[in-house]
Amino acid sequence: MSHHYATIQFLRQQGYRLTPQREMVVLAILDQEGHFTAEEVYRQVRRQSEAVNIATIYRTLDLLCDLGILTAFQVAGEPLRYERADSPSHHHLICRQCGTMIDLPDQVLHPLQEMLLDQYNFAAEFRHIAISGLCARCRDAQT
Amino acid sequence: MSHHYATIQFLRQQGYRLTPQREMVVLAILDQEGHFTAEEVYRQVRRQSEAVNIATIYRTLDLLCDLGILTAFQVAGEPLRYERADSPSHHHLICRQCGTMIDLPDQVLHPLQEMLLDQYNFAAEFRHIAISGLCARCRDAQT
């Protein structure tokens, strides 16, 4: 899903119509690195064309999430962020005090995942989670 | 923290002023069982007095979170929910196929919590999390 044409084709395959707006959004998100907000995609798209409404951006990003091309996550109090689903799976530690975000590799959750499968017979799917807490500095500052 | 007077005193101890608005919010949340939204607290408080603004409700709930009297959590796509911090911590496994909810004792997350503290120096706070995945039955049905 790294080339925009593949994504466009996939859209059509799923029975969605190919509109210029959707194509521009797809192009814009392939340009982004890491995670991005709807607002950022909007600004990027607007550089190409005035004729796009922010509501369409939101709807398209939502659609791309449903199709598994994007994943979304939210840091409390901040706008929703999107990320390409083909980027390596990872999670975030977010300090509730200072807002620092620490990237967390996927495998950190493997032990928990195995445990839930063993003891609860439940196949947990951690797509893109954000764990809230206190970072080292804010914890030190508190005491 | 089960009696409202204790909470009120605690507020004052921390250097916050005791206003009728804050007292009414504290009384209202002690009335609630389980989790509740800002809107629900607002309605409850409005039954006592017209003279409270929704912004004050939000600010007070926010303050009570900071003080550790409440915790907040959000189910995606739903309004933020608050819960008394002294209620027993509970988590859920939610099957994305059949919707079954499995209760999860708090200590299940302890190993992960310790690991994050050890290796990332991050004090994770798991309050009322919902883990999505597939339960045993739906997994069997799929193969």
Next chain:
DNA sequence: AATGTACTTGCAACTCTTTGCAAGAACGAT
């Protein structure tokens, strides 16, 4: 009890996101 200051509140405006609805457009069928 009156006063001053700093904290709080109410209000209105604003941010982020979603939604209803009518107008517009993609695309399969003719």
Next chain:
DNA sequence: ATCGTTCTTGCAAAGAGTTGCAAGTACATT
């Protein structure tokens, strides 16, 4: 190439929550 259906979009308004600012008030000080 045209038509019709159905999907999409733009627009405006609404929902959820936050914020700046001026007015109000709790509380320590006198």
